[in-house]
Amino acid sequence: MRPYYEMYSQEEIEMIYDAALEILADVGLEMTHPRALEMLEGAGARVDRKSNRVYFPTELTEKCLAMAPEEFTCSGRTEEFDYTAGMYADARIRTASGAIDRFDLYRNTTARLTCADIAEQALVADALPNVGCVGSLTPSDSPRQTYDIYSLRSLLENTRKNIWVLTSSSKNLFYQLKMLEAVCGSKETMRLGRNQGAGIFCVISPLTITDDEIERAMLYADYGLPVKVPITTLMGGNAPYTMAGILAQATAEFMGCTVILQTIKPGIPVWYYGLFQSLDMATGGVQYTSAELQATFAAVAQLARRCKIPPTTTCTTSSGCEAQQTIFNLAQGTMFNTLLGVAEQGGSGLDGNNAYSPHALILQDEIMSYTKRILRSCEISPETLAVNAIAEVATGKKEYVSAPHTLKHLRSEERLRSKVFSYVSAQRWFENPTTLMQKTDDYLTQIKSGHEVPPLDDHVLKEIDDIVKAADKELT
Template sequence: MTRPQPTEASAAEPPSGGRRARGGAEARRAARTKPKIEQLPYITRKIPLTEVLGEEGLELIERNADTILEEVGIEFRDDEEALQLWKDAGADVKGTRVRFPRGLPRSIIQKSAPRQYTQHARNPERNVVIGGNHTVFAPVYGPPFIRSLDEGRRYATIEDFRNFVKLAYMSPAIHHSGGTVCEPVDLPVNKRHLDMVYSHIRYSDKPFMGSVTQPDRAADTVEMARILFGADFVENNTVITSLINANSPMVWDGTMLGALKVYARANQACIVTPFILAGAMSPVTAAGTLAQVLAEVLAGAGTTQLVRPGAPVIFGVFASSISMQSGAPTFGTPEPALVSLAAAQLARRLGIPFRTGGSLCASKIPDAQAAYESAQTLLPTVQAGTNFVLHGAGWLEGGLASGYEKFVMDTDQLGMMQVLAGGIDLSENGQALDAIREVGPGSHYLGCSHTQANFETAFYRSKIADNNSFEQWEAEGALDAAQRANKLWKRMLADYEAPEIDPGVDEALQEFIAKKKAAVPDSNV
């Protein structure tokens, strides 16, 4: 069966925006005189995948998912259009319950959904390819609180939101600006999405995510993208990737379906993600969870293709275990890692990009628990071949808090993962035979020409770890990792300079936001 592949259009650069550019020459001159922000390219993996299921196991999970879809079905609530789309496609619709003939959603997805796509940034140098053997790191998503060593835990504000966007922009191993890096509770619920999307556009030039809390807020995101990139460019290219969560178990609600339809119709990407706390929202077993996850993804991803064939869609999974004593979510445990690794295999068989993982932990502060649990989540994420990694940096307290120190500690680890995924250098320089010949038996490599030539790039240099002597560490204040991270994020924000944006586009965005805000009163729903 033929599948859509990236086209020449996906490599095109966006126009300057929906309005006539003003001040372009001045912006270009200013850009040439400013120091360029270091940025690592998105990962093109050169290491093997870790696969935990063989052919027999994968076929078993797929059969069980089809059984769930056929016998149990999926609820599509508060969305008559979605129900009608599936009815017209051949599903059995009774009330809000949809039951699917075996193989129907899979055939719809495989007929039109792209295996990979380019998400365009307003700076074409920051474009990312999502799918295939590529990995894209994005920040934490969704917490209502922030935490820092200075203030402890408090509700997040729009200033915090801007700070995390700036930190993501300044972090070389973060490839994507993300979405709700924290929830700015100081702004009205019905209007804060405008400031959030604008912050991603104005304070970064990396790709970004859109609002999904109401369909009209998704529509506002698309309209802002049209102002930024131009309507024709958005119609033919993907400039937004957004998170659409299932209401597990086996429910798609009207809010998420509404946002999904807005983005799919506009040719923008949806990350279709069951949100799973195993034991509460799925069975306690990995195999049972995988079957349910696959069923929910097939129903959601299939809906995107019924809305607009060819719209990009990502197979997402957020899977965590819970404490069977308290019911609280737990992270860094082996069972969710197995689910993520196996789900990545299922996504590759389905033929669409995959999202999971990140730097997840239940710890309330950036301590040893946070580090261990995050590492035990991040490493399987990379080993799985995940294409889009949400929550790559900043996650604390089971997703309730975005941590300033945790953010830069995590980005340090993301840089290490970038090196790991690059594999072993087998070039002539990597083989280093000249160095071995020069040094010979019994000497050392410290002064040889090969070592000197590779001095700056030979090994990853952590910005957080302290590798000095005890005496030097003590003389410099005996700081722990979190204290060093505190100094680092403050220095990054002090050094931040906003990327240039066309003044005419910026003006048009601000006019749009002002008009939308003036049209309705403030509301907290």
């Protein structure tokens, strides 16, 4: 286990942690779901039904945090696409989630997403080695009431990677879980961890849980899906303007959500997902990435480790059209979050995650490969230190190209080879001035024409189609 970069002292992390516990105990969460109130009251929470608030004693909160596993498996369609979620797991990309547009960084064009675009995202994600999880997008060519069901169908048919199943309601989620069940074989198989999916449990900042969110949580618990808890809060809007303040409120919200989830199903896996934004008081606009937000994500990583729960964040960009800024944000965010020890990192989103870009996804995959190679460092041993080889060359031929030591290690010592970044001389580049985005687009074309995902069995496809038709009949 390698050490990770930690910006904050243990004392500072404890101050945030204690403030979050104080908020939960003294301010609590606003909730009205009758069954959840009964369950929480039975677990030791104080429920005030007149004010619709639930107060969480510190003992209960810490007991429930301890129930959540430190590490768990996120399953793909088959085991080769499984990956580990944990505080010290290998870094992975989660593709953009919830976006409504497809942005082409090479041609500088944008259009509303379609089911075909979602299938493209699934295929590209299937091909890229650093992508662990594929997020649901929002198609424009499906019924409005069941768009999330159509999105999941496109993903299930075109990727073997784990899927973050975004949903619009518990009624829709019922059908989405049936689709996963069709692919996985049975509900029992899903409960045992072979489910190809992850759920989502949201709080409305500040400190409010809706009834339908509870209904979704109960469905996730029934099927055994791990659950991401995104704290999507706006610094200066629905959270304090100070960075420490947003961390206190967000951590309290995460802790409260974890208590609810563990009360519904003890041991259900969760992530602390820092998805903060910042209100620009000078313009009224929203910043989706900034130096200040990255500093708060550094604290989220440490707070998650304090809670012994995996962290996740998102590398996105406020820019919807500038390739240069997109590359900067992706590189900075990916490298920084990997150094922080954030194992699952959202990506490929532009314009505050309103747009998905296949080019951004390919570039982030390359950046993550580069970052991981740096962190693998090198072997230090008497053989690799090459003292004898240095003596031989320094007193002999004066070159290492043909030296026995070079030939011995030529294939054994790793050298990263990028699929899109080039290191040719300026003179050679001017002879064939191909841009980075052009090479990325060429690689995208190569994936789309050459990568294949084994199709689902015919009876599974038919069952999925029947579920979609039933959902359309019931919900539209």
